[in-house]
Amino acid sequence: MRPFVLLFGIAIAVFLLTDICTALPEPMEHPDFCKGMRPPACPRNLDPQCTSDGKQYANKCILCGAILSGEQPEDVSFEPCE
Numbered sequence: 260m261r262p263f264v265l266l267f268g269i270a271i272a273v274f275l276l277t278d279i280c281t282a283l284p285e286p287m288e289h290p291d292f293c294k295g296m297r298p299p300a301c302p303r304n305l306d307p308q309c310t311s312d313g314k315q316y317a318n319k320c321i322l323c324g325a326i327l328s329g330e331q332p333e334d335v336s337f338e339p340c341e
Contacts, residue, residue: 290326290335298324309340
């Protein structure tokens, strides 16, 4: 009886871990404009970058840092922010 309980417990643990791992969001592909940037070592220049969800970032490097840390902005416009 004990080996059955042990195997059953291991099977449940594997099932739960598999379910948790498959529920994680897929990483966002890094946009082409992030190539060559090294956040958090970003310059301090002010070149505002806006996203369609209303967020504003000081420059492209800081926007890339947000993307690399897991934020997923909807759409980036390289126009001046309004």
